[in-house]
Amino acid sequence: MLKQPLFSGPVQLPLDLPVQPQAARYLLRDATGRTAELSLTPANAALALRSDRTHDSIFVAMDNPHRLRFWYFLYRGNELVRWGYSTELNIAERASNPEPWFASVQYEWGGEMRTDEYSIPLLQRQLQVRAEQPAVAYPGQRIRLTYHVTDGGGAPVPNADLTSYAYTSKFRKPEAPELPSFEPPTMGRRAGRRFRLAEQFDNKPDQTSQKPLDWAQWRAQLGLDSLVFYQFLYPEFGVFGEYRAAPGGLTQVAPFVVDSGRVQPAAAVYLDGVPIYIRALNHTEPYALVADSGYHTLSVRTATRLITLRGVYLQPRHKLTLSLDLNYPRPDMTVEERPATFTSLEQTELNRYVLPVSVANLPPARCPRSGRGPVCKC
Template structure:
């Protein structure tokens, strides 16, 4: 009995299905209005026993929809996903009918819109959201190519979207879109992933131009693995332990992330009654390790980097299943492929001999041969043939039940490390992070990491008073200063009750500044103050052999320092009187 069911509705009996042979049933029904089906809902078909209606031999679902198969198919591609000024991009279009023939009445409307502004070369400029609008008919032969004018792009690097609306004589509209990037630059660096190497180029338009560059490989923690200087163009071997690469040349940079790329490692395994075999495709020459198990027993293992590997050996252990495991390194992490290879005694192989092309209205003959796992012909095969047009884009092969049962391999025991409470701090590696994060272009980090031991910066003041603010830094940290001497006169002491602003007025000209920290005395000689300007100066005491640093008593002032401060400090007592009314 064939039944139709929808969740929350009463089951409908569609009638009996007769067996055309033992174990084989065939039938159909018409989607008529009398079934009172609702659009855009899923329904279940089930084949039940006539005696026991609650038991279903097999069931499946289908969606009931109202749709129209479009007769035409349109394609939109861009010649370049990224291009720079002086290198025009091209839109490639095509319209075809269900038979793959060009449409004679199709036209296209192109609208290019700004998606995101990456970088502007001017402090102020107007960038429209719509860059270009264009209309034209499609060519009747081949593909239609439309060059995007370079003049439509601003003096800025932008991401943009090409929107194409295709129409035919009946005004059937189809929309397609593609994204691209425009770089406002004379040239750009390009990293191209080849099979087993990385191609590094500097391009001006389509021309490869020589240039010196530095290429760095980094791991998943963004730590640098290797760094090398190159003369572009250059081709370097892939490092499978690297998650990506970065290249720098003058003010230009480019990067590639391997986690977004495919390793292209493919594993195929087969089992016959007397042998087990597998083939491995490794075009990137990645290091791999393979393991072959018969049940839970390891029967073969090996490793290598070869681009191709074919393994075959005699199968032992009767009908017990085999398992092939391949582990390989890619993008800085270990990857795994696994194939279960049981002996499928009930698997049939179909050999179909058919013409490659069949034209509408043509009759074609086909030959079909069916063999079993031993390669012998099989008689009385229940063969079903079906066909559908290319209008159904997302169609799939029907799933067939597998009658071969086998015990799967036991799961691999895994251990996980709990890093939830792990933390810590360490000093920043300035030589590594300064360029990688662009910190060397920020004045604040010049202040913390003076290039030649001292940092100076002059700024105008609102009150036109000449003044100075001196600081001491050590390994990128500001060291507290307890006493400041300006020309041997103390102008700041951290232990006073009222601390003045940390900016000290002085006459313009050269001065000597001394800074007392908890254990050092820093002397800055011949510090020049500009008239009506404020000077911010930092002295780096990181180096052990610093010329302007002297050791001092740690944690306290020496008797000499106390006598020098005594003449500039005084203590006072404050009496507070409180009157309470009675």
């Protein structure tokens, strides 16, 4: 859940705003301090699945008044039949087998990812009663009532014992008797989660991935490109940037290099040719590099490449999270091959900005630094 406000500012009433599912609540305060609050809870998400089963078909539809985007997965037993990512759902499928169907729906609401599970069994022992009768009858009128009783498959039920009763408007709160259900309990779907690697995979905890994600396939099927996390790993035009207000009002930048969705660790970061981060010296500090606002040339040295992006704008008092796709050609970005270790020229250049400091007999203290100042070596 986001802790910082998505929006804060003056408004004029009456006000009509589209609901943001990333928000946990809306708080309105007037000049006298009176407040009104609306929390986004599962009760007011109003996202509900409607379903119906006949002896040979299944019908599934989604009520979605807020037009939320959601993932849906439709199972026949334990077999996944349909899935997708949309704002609406209206499905009709053949279902001649009496085995139960299941639906799983995931969506974002109130700043959280929520999951709703549905069972859609075929009610075989529940009888359906259809009455043929006039809509209105006057006192003393004789009418003929006809009832049709069928089972869950639509077949007529012979020798059905029915009790029919009527009441007038004098009974203000009529209550129908509660009848028991003779349907057997529905067994749940077997969970598809697996917490053990298959035999053909080696368990290597030091390696985060053995196979790159097929981005071209899954971005469309699961709507991954709508999530900021995947926009960061797979920048659409080779560069992803997000500004957020920085704590303390310091202008900051956090650059990353990605290769097919995998982050490449930075060995050094340069701003206008000046090193502002050296991993060997600064790896214990937060990866938020203080810098001057304005336009800059940013370079990131990885284990095998030097990636340089020109015209990077640092917004005053904001932190810029930046990801660069080294496989996406851009006129304002260059990618140079480099050896696995710093060259002698790189080491000489870095040493110009490294100040050795002896900490013997000195109290522990942080090395002073500025956005463009030297890097301390203690």
